[in-house]
Amino acid sequence: MVKMARLSTIGIWVGWGLLLAGAAVFARPARGFPPQSSPSEELFTLPGEIGQRGGRLVVSLRAEPKTLNPLTAVDAPSREVILGAMQADLIHINRATQLTEPALAKSWKVSADGLQYTLTLRKGLRFSDGQPLDADDVLFTFRVCLDESVHATQRDQLIVGGKPITVRKIDAQTIIFQLAKTYGAGERLFDGRAILPRHLLEKPYAEGKLSQAWTLATPANQWAGLGPFRLKEYVAGEKLVLERNPYYWKQDAKGNRLPYLDELVFLFVPNADAQVLRFQSGETDLISRLSAENFSVLSRQPRGLTMSDAGPGLEYNFLFFNLNEQGEKTSPDLARKMKWFREVKFRQAVSAAIDRDAIVRLVYQGRGAALWGPVTSGNRRWGNPSIPHPARSLEKARALLKEAGFTWTTGPNGESELVDSDAKPIEFSILTSSSNADRTKMATLIQDDLKQLGMRAQVVPMEFRSLIDRVTQTKEYDACVLGLVSFDTDPTADLGVWLSSGGTHLWNPAQAHPATAWEAEIDKLMEQQLAAPKYEQRKKYFDRVQEILAENQAMIFLASPDILAGAKNSLGNFHPVVLEPYVLWNVEQLYFRNPVENAR
Amino acid sequence: MIRRRGWKRWLLALAVLHGIVACAGFFAPYDPAAQDRERPYLPPTKIHLVDTQGHFRLRPFFYAVHLRDGSFDQFEESTGQAIPLRFYVTGARYRLLGLVPSRMHLFGAQGGRIYLLGGDAYGRDQFSRILYGGQISLLAGLLGAGLTLFFGALIGATAGYYGGWRDGLLMRVAELFVALPWLYLLFALRAFLPLAVSPVQAFFLIILVIGAVGWARPARLVRGVVLSARERDFVRAARGFGATDGYLLRRHILPETSSVILTQAAILVPQFVLAEMTLSFLGLGVPEPVPSWGNLLASLQQYSVLVSYWWMYVPALAIVPFFLGYLGLAGALQQDAGTEKIERASGASRW
Numbered sequence: 001m002v003k004m005a006r007l008s009t010i011g012i013w014v015g016w017g018l019l020l021a022g023a024a025v026f027a028r029p030a031r032g033f034p035p036q037s038s039p040s041e042e043l044f045t046l047p048g049e050i051g052q053r054g055g056r057l058v059v060s061l062r063a064e065p066k067t068l069n070p071l072t073a074v075d076a077p078s079r080e081v082i083l084g085a086m087q088a089d090l091i092h093i094n095r096a097t098q099l100t101e102p103a104l105a106k107s108w109k110v111s112a113d114g115l116q117y118t119l120t121l122r123k124g125l126r127f128s129d130g131q132p133l134d135a136d137d138v139l140f141t142f143r144v145c146l147d148e149s150v151h152a153t154q155r156d157q158l159i160v161g162g163k164p165i166t167v168r169k170i171d172a173q174t175i176i177f178q179l180a181k182t183y184g185a186g187e188r189l190f191d192g193r194a195i196l197p198r199h200l201l202e203k204p205y206a207e208g209k210l211s212q213a214w215t216l217a218t219p220a221n222q223w224a225g226l227g228p229f230r231l232k233e234y235v236a237g238e239k240l241v242l243e244r245n246p247y248y249w250k251q252d253a254k255g256n257r258l259p260y261l262d263e264l265v266f267l268f269v270p271n272a273d274a275q276v277l278r279f280q281s282g283e284t285d286l287i288s289r290l291s292a293e294n295f296s297v298l299s300r301q302p303r304g305l306t307m308s309d310a311g312p313g314l315e316y317n318f319l320f321f322n323l324n325e326q327g328e329k330t331s332p333d334l335a336r337k338m339k340w341f342r343e344v345k346f347r348q349a350v351s352a353a354i355d356r357d358a359i360v361r362l363v364y365q366g367r368g369a370a371l372w373g374p375v376t377s378g379n380r381r382w383g384n385p386s387i388p389h390p391a392r393s394l395e396k397a398r399a400l401l402k403e404a405g406f407t408w409t410t411g412p413n414g415e416s417e418l419v420d421s422d423a424k425p426i427e428f429s430i431l432t433s434s435s436n437a438d439r440t441k442m443a444t445l446i447q448d449d450l451k452q453l454g455m456r457a458q459v460v461p462m463e464f465r466s467l468i469d470r471v472t473q474t475k476e477y478d479a480c481v482l483g484l485v486s487f488d489t490d491p492t493a494d495l496g497v498w499l500s501s502g503g504t505h506l507w508n509p510a511q512a513h514p515a516t517a518w519e520a521e522i523d524k525l526m527e528q529q530l531a532a533p534k535y536e537q538r539k540k541y542f543d544r545v546q547e548i549l550a551e552n553q554a555m556i557f558l559a560s561p562d563i564l565a566g567a568k569n570s571l572g573n574f575h576p577v578v579l580e581p582y583v584l585w586n587v588e589q590l591y592f593r594n595p596v597e598n599a600r
Numbered sequence: 601m602i603r604r605r606g607w608k609r610w611l612l613a614l615a616v617l618h619g620i621v622a623c624a625g626f627f628a629p630y631d632p633a634a635q636d637r638e639r640p641y642l643p644p645t646k647i648h649l650v651d652t653q654g655h656f657r658l659r660p661f662f663y664a665v666h667l668r669d670g671s672f673d674q675f676e677e678s679t680g681q682a683i684p685l686r687f688y689v690t691g692a693r694y695r696l697l698g699l700v701p702s703r704m705h706l707f708g709a710q711g712g713r714i715y716l717l718g719g720d721a722y723g724r725d726q727f728s729r730i731l732y733g734g735q736i737s738l739l740a741g742l743l744g745a746g747l748t749l750f751f752g753a754l755i756g757a758t759a760g761y762y763g764g765w766r767d768g769l770l771m772r773v774a775e776l777f778v779a780l781p782w783l784y785l786l787f788a789l790r791a792f793l794p795l796a797v798s799p800v801q802a803f804f805l806i807i808l809v810i811g812a813v814g815w816a817r818p819a820r821l822v823r824g825v826v827l828s829a830r831e832r833d834f835v836r837a838a839r840g841f842g843a844t845d846g847y848l849l850r851r852h853i854l855p856e857t858s859s860v861i862l863t864q865a866a867i868l869v870p871q872f873v874l875a876e877m878t879l880s881f882l883g884l885g886v887p888e889p890v891p892s893w894g895n896l897l898a899s900l901q902q903y904s905v906l907v908s909y910w911w912m913y914v915p916a917l918a919i920v921p922f923f924l925g926y927l928g929l930a931g932a933l934q935q936d937a938g939t940e941k942i943e944r945a946s947g948a949s950r951w
Binding site (some may be wrong): 034272273276277290293294295296355358361362365366367401413414434437440441447448458459460461 | 607633635637672675693715721722723798878883887888889903904905907
């Protein structure tokens with residue numbers, strides 16, 4: 001699936017960890033009810049450890065989901081609950097392999113020109129209320145998704161080459177999707193797009209009330225999905241309880257129908273530290289999105305806990321300077337500074353002076369990786385290995401500054417001070433989000449690094465929303481440390497960051513025309529990779545994009561934190577990965593090794 | 601008679617404490633912003649007198665400390681490398697009392713850094729930061745109290761002496777200020793001010809903010825004293841002899857308020873130190889890397905720091921002797937004023 005970087009979702013990326021935590025377990029006799037797999041059903045068999053039925057997994061969620069409607073969900077908790085546990089898609093991105101795999105569609109074919117996708121559904125599938133699934137449900141889903149009056153949040157992604165995707169039914173099992181333009185990441189369009197039950201939602205759709213349907217208050221019998229769990233109970237402000245979907249379409253290697261767990265409970269715990277405390281006290285069974293500090297706190301008390309470091313995730317943190325066009329409202333002071341920032345050698349010098357290893361060591365306690373480009377080592381397929389990783393060098397930084405016409409004088413307290421060609425001292429402020437201690441720490445380290453070049457930088461922690469407002473609206477700032485988390489490994493996920501017209505092209509957002517030649521080149525390359533049908537071709541284009549970014553240092557990439565998670569030892573199949581949802585991606589396979597002992 | 605003795609002792613103790621903080625450059629071994637990126641959250645250095653062979657050494661020494669392999673917050677001593685503690689060493693440049701440039705430090709070591717009270721997340725010396733931080737916090741408290749008392753006395757004296765509608769107006773405004781929830785007002789005021797300010801600007805902003813909200817209480821107290829003083833016989837007599845308002849206030853009335861003002865000062869200084877700490881703790885005070893007692897404590901907002909590094913609590917203890925000193929002084933001054941009043945009422949001579 002392609003997830004466009006939208007401004008409204010920066011909050012989610014940049015945010016504080018949405019922590020998932022673990023669960024209390026109740027041993028329950030397995031219900032007799034799950035229908036055994038019959039030959040008429042084409043179940044999806046998952047490899048992996050064979051688990052035991054039963055138990056209840058409790059995890060904490062950063063906030064209450066706003067809705068259970070996949071069409072209108074924008075907030076991270078809603079998406080996590082809906083897409084992670086309650087709904088299913090046609091083609092799924094396997095979070096461990098980062099490749100697409102069959103889900104509700106057992107197979108698919110792409111036409112030679114890359115415009116036509118033919119998907120075949122599994123036979124005999126049922127929604128969680130027992131109603132059968134067929135091609136009409138898929139048709140219905142795409143019809144409402146594309147209907148402007150529904151205001152589906154993912155509608156934009158179904159517009160390819162300026163035209164909406166058309167969907168045709170061949171028979172009860174076969175559907176053809178027709179694209180107006182070749183789209184390299186086409187299969188990924190289907191990930192995260194929940195297939196909706198026509199029998200429940202057709203009526204609200206006809207009444208024009210579809211976007212208001214399926215709130216948290218919806219009675220469980222009015223709700224149905226294709227995910228491993230179904231709605232059981234919602235207690236406002238406290239928790240959301242899901243129960244096992246007996247009709248789920250996956251089985252383990254021994255033919256046992258998944259999921260193993262009987263119940264999945266989301267507790268609403270708003271604060272990261274509070275989530276750690278709940279996990280420590282055993283109230284929750286697992287925890288993810290841990291900070292390195294909290295991870296080491298938990299690692300030091302290993303009473304029955306498995307702590308797991310999945311390696312660098314898809315979050316990239318960076319420093320960027322204000323490269324916007326000067327408007328009439330730009331203050332002369334800022335205009336003067338923007339002259340330095342536009343000088344590419346200035347940016348390269350700053351990059352050369354930054355001690356990335358110290359950032360990894362002091363901010364992430366070594367649980368992270370230094371970055372020289374936007375693709376982290378967690379992304380297996382898209383990194384460009386030829387991007388240079390120069391070590392920190394103050395000499396090189398000084399040489400670059402000298403070439404760019406900067407000189408040094410002796411300041412009032414005897415320290416050397418960098419000045420520009422007009423003998424003005426180089427002073428600027430670095431914005432960071434006050435709610436993100438990690439980035440404030442990075443900025444403080446950068447401040448000290450730059451002091452050694454004679455630059456005077458000031459760290460200004462700011463409330464997140466007013467920071468975004470400054471960067472994208474008023475454009476009154478000097479520099480800023482921020483981070484983005486890609487939803488997917490595919491470069492299309494961050495299209496809005498790299499295209500000069502993108503809203504999250506942070507250093508100079510939403511340009512009418514590319515301001516520089518290299519931004520124009522990136523625009524072209526991104527369009528080309530989008531249209532190329534083959535991975536190899538696309539990779540070549542995106543490699544070049546990474547090279548251009550590394551040369552121009554519009555974003556000075558800093559570091560990427562590891563994905564850290566923990567669970568009780570008794571939780572089986574606990575394999576955190578670097579893609580969201582980090583731990584619950586294989587929730588259908590999670591199980592308790594000793595459901596009886598775990599009973600409380 | 602024991603009066604006018606108690607406060608002198610308190611004052612002396614406070615002078616010593618303030619002297620140490622004022623000469624932070626000399627007592628602190630390092631620059632407060634100097635980072636040691638190899639040693640984040642270093643625990644306090646252990647000072648030894650007996651080495652690993654069991655030999656007693658006259659000069660205290662410590663061992664160099666390095667990160668344990670593969671760890672990022674566990675340290676171990678390299679017992680092979682003993683570093684003697686030295687006194688009067690040459691180190692980082694500073695200006696004594698902000699004026700005299702110097703490089704002399706009370707203590708230090710060569711070949712390794714000594715962390716008496718541990719290090720913070722950036723490997724900065726906590727001891728040096730507490731001393732330098734005290735300069736900011738205490739100066740903010742003292743200047744804030746001075747500003748407050750100046751305006752408080754001015755407004756209180758005006759209201760009390762002239763009375764009438766001026767009194768009514770000023771005292772209603774003062775009541776308004778007393779009734780305001782000051783912490784929230786501080787937030788609101790700070791939010792209106794520019795965010796990108798230099799440490800110096802931020803410092804004066806804090807003092808202004810503190811002074812702006814604090815004047816009402818001393819103003820009310822001063823007014824009360826002035827009201828009663830204005831009706832005293834000697835004031836009436838002086839007025840009868842043709843003394844001007846200015847003369848009366850200066851010569852007869854304001855001296856009457858001195859004990860109230862002094863006691864208030866002793867109460868307000870720690871209160872304003874605390875106000876500065878609150879603002880800095882919440883990230884609204886002086887910015888990094890300049891230390892103040894408030895932003896030294898800010899890292900305790902993180903649960904992991906709270907449970908892992910006990911020495912990060914030490915800045916909270918630093919204020920205790922100062923608070924005791926000021927509150928003791930206030931108590932002694934109040935007692936004095938009380939005795940004085942009783943004596944005067946019973947006709948005893950003033951001196």
